[in-house]
Amino acid sequence: MPKAAAQLSESEAKAELARLAKEIAEHDRRYYQHDAPTISDAAYDALRQRNAEIEARFPQLVRPDSPTHRVGAGPAEKFGKIKHRVPMLSLANGFSEEDVTDFLGRIRRFLNLGEDEVIEVTAEPKIDGLSISLRYEKSVLVQAATRGDGAEGEDVTRNVLTIAEVPKKLAEAPAVIEVRGEIYMSHKDFAALNDKQVEAGEKPFANPRNSAAGSLRQLDPAITAARPLRFFAYAWGEAPELPGKTQWEVIQAFKHWGFPVNKLMKLCRSTEELFTHYREIESRRADLGYDIDGVVYKVNRLDWQERLGFVSRSPRWGLAHKFSAEKATTVLEDIDIQVGRTGALTPVARLRPVTVGGVVVSNATLHNEDEIARKDIRIGDTVIVQRAGDVIPQILGFVHEKRPKSATPYEFPKVCPACGSHAEREARDGGKLDVVRRCTGGLICPAQRVERLKHFASRNAFDIEGLGDKIIEEFYVDGLIQSPPDIFTLETRDRRSLKKLRDREGWGEASVKKLFDAIDARRSIALDRFIFALGIRHVGETTARVLARAYGAAETFRDQMMAAAKGAETEAWLELTSHDGIGDVVAEAVAQFFGEPHNVKVVNELLKHVNVTPLEAVSTGSAVSGKTVVFTGALEKMTREEAKAMAERLGAKVAGSVSKKTDLLVAGPGAGSKLKDAQKYGVETIDEAEWFKRVGEG
Numbered sequence: 001m002p003k004a005a006a007q008l009s010e011s012e013a014k015a016e017l018a019r020l021a022k023e024i025a026e027h028d029r030r031y032y033q034h035d036a037p038t039i040s041d042a043a044y045d046a047l048r049q050r051n052a053e054i055e056a057r058f059p060q061l062v063r064p065d066s067p068t069h070r071v072g073a074g075p076a077e078k079f080g081k082i083k084h085r086v087p088m089l090s091l092a093n094g095f096s097e098e099d100v101t102d103f104l105g106r107i108r109r110f111l112n113l114g115e116d117e118v119i120e121v122t123a124e125p126k127i128d129g130l131s132i133s134l135r136y137e138k139s140v141l142v143q144a145a146t147r148g149d150g151a152e153g154e155d156v157t158r159n160v161l162t163i164a165e166v167p168k169k170l171a172e173a174p175a176v177i178e179v180r181g182e183i184y185m186s187h188k189d190f191a192a193l194n195d196k197q198v199e200a201g202e203k204p205f206a207n208p209r210n211s212a213a214g215s216l217r218q219l220d221p222a223i224t225a226a227r228p229l230r231f232f233a234y235a236w237g238e239a240p241e242l243p244g245k246t247q248w249e250v251i252q253a254f255k256h257w258g259f260p261v262n263k264l265m266k267l268c269r270s271t272e273e274l275f276t277h278y279r280e281i282e283s284r285r286a287d288l289g290y291d292i293d294g295v296v297y298k299v300n301r302l303d304w305q306e307r308l309g310f311v312s313r314s315p316r317w318g319l320a321h322k323f324s325a326e327k328a329t330t331v332l333e334d335i336d337i338q339v340g341r342t343g344a345l346t347p348v349a350r351l352r353p354v355t356v357g358g359v360v361v362s363n364a365t366l367h368n369e370d371e372i373a374r375k376d377i378r379i380g381d382t383v384i385v386q387r388a389g390d391v392i393p394q395i396l397g398f399v400h401e402k403r404p405k406s407a408t409p410y411e412f413p414k415v416c417p418a419c420g421s422h423a424e425r426e427a428r429d430g431g432k433l434d435v436v437r438r439c440t441g442g443l444i445c446p447a448q449r450v451e452r453l454k455h456f457a458s459r460n461a462f463d464i465e466g467l468g469d470k471i472i473e474e475f476y477v478d479g480l481i482q483s484p485p486d487i488f489t490l491e492t493r494d495r496r497s498l499k500k501l502r503d504r505e506g507w508g509e510a511s512v513k514k515l516f517d518a519i520d521a522r523r524s525i526a527l528d529r530f531i532f533a534l535g536i537r538h539v540g541e542t543t544a545r546v547l548a549r550a551y552g553a554a555e556t557f558r559d560q561m562m563a564a565a566k567g568a569e570t571e572a573w574l575e576l577t578s579h580d581g582i583g584d585v586v587a588e589a590v591a592q593f594f595g596e597p598h599n600v601k602v603v604n605e606l607l608k609h610v611n612v613t614p615l616e617a618v619s620t621g622s623a624v625s626g627k628t629v630v631f632t633g634a635l636e637k638m639t640r641e642e643a644k645a646m647a648e649r650l651g652a653k654v655a656g657s658v659s660k661k662t663d664l665l666v667a668g669p670g671a672g673s674k675l676k677d678a679q680k681y682g683v684e685t686i687d688e689a690e691w692f693k694r695v696g697e698g
Contacts, residue, residue: 002435005053011584012432013058017066018538018585020051024067025540039365040387043394045093045322063581065542068312079154079217082145086237088133088180089150089313091296091320097275100297103319104271107299110308110316110641120300122247123277124234124265126320128291129184130213132160133237136177139170146216150313159216162225167258178237179254185212186290189228208291230290233259246300267300278321285323294322309645327386329399330354332379335366335410339418341451342537343439347372347412349383349395356387364393368435369412378407412437418447449483450476452535456484460541461533462525465518474504483602484533488523488609491516524611527554534603537589545615546581547590554612558594558603565595623694625651630658632675633668635688650695658683666691 008016024047030037037044048067055062062068094100107119133153135143144160145153160166163183185193185208193211194204205211215227233254236242243253248267255261264281268274278295285292299305299317308316334350347366354361364385366372375397377383382402387393416423416439424440425433439445453472457464464487475481478500480490490501502512525533528548532541539547551557563572564587577587593599629652631643638646643666644654658665658677665678665685678685686694 002050005050005057008054008057010058010061013054014061014583015585017051017054017058017061017063018583020047020054021063021065021067022538022540023047024051025065028067040393042324042386043365045095048093049095061583063542065540065581066312079156081148081152082143082155083152084133084145084148084150084237086178087150088131088147088153088237089310089315090147091318092314093294094319094321100274100319100321101271103297107304107308107317110639111304112639118269120246120248121268121274122251122265122298122300123268123274123281124262124296125281125288125292126294126296126322127182127184127232127262128209128293129182129232130209130216132156132181132183132216132231134160134166134179134181135238136170136173136179138175139173141166141168154217156216158221159218159224162221163229163231165229165231165260170257173257174239174241174243177239177241179233179259180235180237181231181233181259183212183216183229183231184208184290185215185227185229188289189230193227231260232262234261234265234296242302245302247298247302247305248300250302274321282323292323294320296320307642309642309649311645326356327384327396328354328356329382329384332377332381332383332395332398334379335372337413337417339416339439339445339447341448341455341535343416343423343445343448345413345416345423345437345439349377351383351385354385356385356393361385361387361393364395366395369437370435372410372412376409378403378410380404380407416440416445416447419445421445446476453481453484453487455535456533457487458533461529462522463529464522466515467518483605485602485605485609487519488606490519523609524613527552527557527612527614530554530606530610530612531557534593534599536593538586539590543581543586546579548615550579550582552614554607558600558607561590561594562600565591622650622652623696624664626653627663628653628655628661629664629666630655630662630674630678630683631666631668633671635666635668637688637692646695 002016003012005013024044027037027039027044027047051067055066055068092103094103104119104121107113108115108117113119131147133145133147134141135145141161142157143155144157144166145155147153160183161168187208190205190208190211197204205214211227212229215224215229218224218227234251236250242250244250248265251261251265264284266273266277268277274297281292281295297319299308305315305317310316331352332349333352336348336350338346338348340346347369349364349366351362351364364383366377375395377395377398380403381398383398384396385393386396414423414437415421419439422440423437425435425437439448450473453476454469456462457467457472467487472481480501481487491498498512501507502509526548528541528545531539531547532544547557551560560572560575563570564576567573573587573591576582576590577584594603624647629647631640631647631654635643647654652664655662658674658681660681662678662681662683665674665683666688667675667678667685668688675685677683
């Protein structure tokens, strides 16, 4: 069992945050881009909660690619993209009454409210569907977009126009408004759709949420039109003129305009009212006719919402109070080992099919070999399965009295099932072994080579249209593409290879040309995407961006990383670890990658065929952008938390103490030691009034 956050050393915490950032990003991609989650909601929430606990204890270790700064995953490649004028952020989660009490306490402290002042909060069911943003101009629906990564979503306008519950024209509305809500499928409609799927010889859908998401993401709107999709409105994006001053008033206006809104939404004026309504909704959960996974709370006053603002990936004024997960028991019939892109050997439980929460499941995650050993799970055991709306649940443990005599402890394989290479557990900081066992076969391992190719061509890497996962698998098996450079030499290869491509079923001159054009369109790429596409362990999109800004050119990056690979005492290594967000774990992974001659060979070959461009310079529109600011003393116009939020919004970095690196101290009445430190280091010091004047918000 992993150590509690409170027991971790700083080096252990740093490594754990790196692991969590990568694991959560992969789960986000599977959930938001492919509607195919591989862990339960509860397990996913536990990962995020552990990440938040470690960050709270070690704030100096918060990573640039921290999950707390990210929402969802980028839009899928088959749809056009729409940039959200107002980001579509998700809500923070609460799992207990204590979490809700803390949420209200934070609001009271942030707004500096007295204990006797009432905080009105709306409470409504949290629909388990697909978030959507509907843009109306002059009362007409002109655009519909999915959440995507929160900043950019998929253009699904044509498909949304087929949904009966989404108004196409509003009787009365402002000139421009974006109404946001959830597209979902009722239990009754889901069952009827699955009956049709079975009758047609098709595979039934796993659950209503995936069914709704898959139905909306059809390339043919006629298919979407044939699916029984529904809609609830509960929020908004860009809205120059809102029809009310509270959350409640705006939602009632939506209802008046013709939008379906949830009849169980209630305005509560105390913590006890919130808990009572939560329990009421939970008790009616099975009879609602659609999936929900909690209750959403939002501060009612919009002026308070505006003051509270946002932190990382969620608003301070909202909380999702989640329900407990659902459980069942079944027999563990086998354990399969899957090999991932980084060589990780992941155990997957094969279960005797069982219905959990209305969904038939036959697979479950077993996480890693330590987890199997800790829970002493054996093939043949009757196991306790938990799920919360996802395809693959988790196993909590086994039923002792039902263990068969033939059940023996599971021996985790020491060799890779894909290539036969040794599978090792890396030593981490402090000599502790990594929980994941990895194949050492690298680029000779077929499982890794295919997954590395998929990653290379994926949406956030080279983004090569038409070269999806299935095509890459087929091309690899047929010998057309074995490594990334092969993609860019595909058109100029020998005639036999080209004939093999053109003679494929469903392919012809036109489709081959289309693929070649898509490849040519990616012969120029930004350095951060290039670095991310290499698939280096621990190097996600944010870390790739840090490296790209630090080294500027692909050749410089390559040469410096090869130099860093020669040892931790080299100047190149010291420079690498000096950059914000690049700790020893990331540096070691990058150095190991460039310490392998075959990896350097791949990079060199790619640079012969690809023009790698530097990143654009970061714009600095604020007077305090890029500066390190410290606040001290009593602030009169804003609370300390509001001051910190404002500074970060303006591009400044807020520190808790004054040092030589501090650029500005904002001192109110009663400033003490920090003011003395500022005088000692020669740090510029201003009062609160000057701060507002300087940032142009006075």
